[in-house]
Amino acid sequence: MERKFMKGCEAVAEAAVRAGCRFFAGYPITPQNEVPEYFARRLPEVGGQFVQGESEVASINMVMGAASAGVKAMTSSSSPGVSLKAEGVSQAANGSLPLVVANFMRGGPGGGSIQPAQSDYWQATKAMGNGGYKLIVVSPGTLQEAVDLTYKAFELAERDRNPVMILADGCIGAMMEPVTLPEMKSDEQLEKEKQARKNWLVNGFKHREIGPVNIDLWGGRTSMLAMEAIAAGEKPGPRGLEESNRVSGELYERWAKEDTMVELYKMEDAEYVITGYGTAGRVAKSAVDALRAEGVKVGLIRPIIVFPFPYDAYKALDPKKIKFILDVEMAIPGQMVEDVKFAIQDRIPIHQFGRSGGNIVGREEIIAAFKAL
Template structure:
C-alpha cells in the first residue's frame, strides 16, 4: 500500500524495518524529522533513541553501539556532519558498520538551511583523516531513499564499514507516495562474531577487541591494505547508476539526487524539441559509475554535469570521460535549486556548439 511520507520520516521508518534499534543524534535543519521520528518509534521496538549533547558525542555513541554489533544510525546536515568526521574516521579504522544520513544544506560554515550538494567532496573523499572510503548512496526519490536506507545497513554489515545516505534538504522535506518494502536480511550476512558483547571465561570465544590504533607502522600499513581490499570489492560490486534516454543521446546530463530529477524534466523537454539528450544518474556517488560514463563517452558527443554546488562531482565525470569528450558544468549553490529552464538552456547551448 502506498502512503504519503516525508523523506526524513520514510528513511527513519525504513531503518527501523531494517533492524536499526539505536539512534544517536543532535538536531539540525533540514533533517529534524529523522530524530523526531526515531524518538517516538525506537522505544516501541525495544530500541533506544538518545539526543546527545553534540554531534561529536552522537557519532561516538554510534561507535560504541556499532562495537556491540547492533544496527545503529545517526543523521545530521552539513555542519553537523563536519563535526562527525573524526568519529567516522575512527569507525572506519575500527571496521564497524553503521549508517550515517546527511541531508545536505548550503555551506560553508552555517550556510543556509536550503537544499545543496556541496558536501560531495566530503562524502566521497573521506571528510575525516586517513586513507578511507565508504559507500555513499544518493537517492533521488523518497521510494528510493527507503530502499537505499535498508540496503545501507546490509552493505555496512557486509563490509564492516560506515555507509552514508547523501540526501539534500529537498529529499528530506519532500513528501511522495511510498510503499515500505518488507525487509529481508541477505543470506550472506551471518553472525557478527567480531562484536564486543562482553567476554567472560568460558564464553566460548576469544576476547573481541575493537580498536583503530596500529602503533607499528608496518601493521598500520597492512591494516590499510586490508581496508583497501574492501574498497576494491565495493568498487567492483556496489556501483549503481540509472540511465534515462542515454543510449542514443548526443548530450548526456550527469546529475544525482534532486538535481537529477530536475535534469530529467529538462532532458524530456529537450527530447520534445528533437534534441537527443539523455541522463546518467549516479545512485552510488562512491563508488562512482566511472565505467558507465566512460562507455557513454564512446557513444555521445558531450556531457553536462549539473549539481547544487559550484562543481564537485564534475571532477569525477571528467576523470571517467578522460578527455575524450567535452564536459560542461552548470550549478547553483548556497541553497538555490537549479531550474528546469536553466538546465534546458545549457543543453540547448551545447547543442548549438556541436
C-alpha cells in the same frame, strides 16, 4: 508491501527501523530534524533506544558504542554537523564498525544556509575524515530510492563492517512522496544476524567463542578478522595498522567492481548527455524529457551510488556520437564533475551548470544552460 505518503526524513527513518536499526543518536540541525523526531517516537515501539546527543560528536560516538554491542545503529545530520561527525566516522572505519550516517545536505561552506544543496560530495566521497578511508555513499533522487537505499545501507554496512553514508540533500528530506516500505525485519531475524557477528563484538567476551583478547590481536579491521579466525579454529592472518589499511584497500577495490549503481536514461541513441545525482539528477531527468519532446537526442546518466563512482558508465560513451556532456549540480563549483572529467579524460567536452547557496536547480534553467552550449 505497505505504500504510504511520507516525508523524506521520516521515510528514511522508517526504512532504517525496518532494516533493523534499534539505536539512533543525533543532534538537532535543519533540514533533517524530522529524522531524530521520528526515531524518538518510533524506536521505543520496537524495543530500541533513542538518545538526543549533546553534540554531533557525542552522537556519532554513542552510535559507535551501540554498533560495537552488535546493534544496528544510525545517526543523521546536515552538512556542518556531518563535519563534526567526521572524527567518529574515521574511528569507526578504523575499528571496522558497521553503522549508517545520513547527511541531508544544506548550503555551504561553513554554516552556509539551511536550504537544500549538494555541497558535500567531495567530503563524502574523497575525505570524510582524517586517515584515508572510504565509505559506500548512496545518493537517492526520489523518496522511493531514499527508502530502498536506506535499507540497503544497513545491509552494506553489515556486509563490509564499515560505515555507510546516505548522501541526500535537503529536498529529499523535506518533500513528500508515496513510498512502498520494505518488510520489517523480525526480532528473530535480527538476533540471528547478531549471532553471526558475535565473535567480533566488544560487549564482554562471554558472548563470544573466544576469551580475553590481548593487544597482539589489535589493529583495526584485522583485529576483527583475527578474532573470527581464532573462533573458527584457524590461524589469524597478519595484523596491525598497515595490514588493516591494506585489507580495507582491497575492500574499496571490490566495491568499484561490484557495487556501482547508476541510472542510464534514454541513452541508446543519445547525442548529448546530461548528468547529475540526487535532486539535481532528478530535475535533470525532467529536462531530458522536455528536450526529447523538442526532438533533441539527449540522455541522462544519474549515479545512484556516488562512491564507488560509476566511471564505466562514462567511459563507455562514444566520443564520435556524444557531442558534449552537461554536468548539473547544486554546488558551485561543481564537485561530481571532477569524477566525470576523470572518467572522460578530454575525450568529450564537459560543461557544468550549478546552483548553490541553497538554491534548487530548476528544469528551465537546465534547458537554458543546455541550449546556450
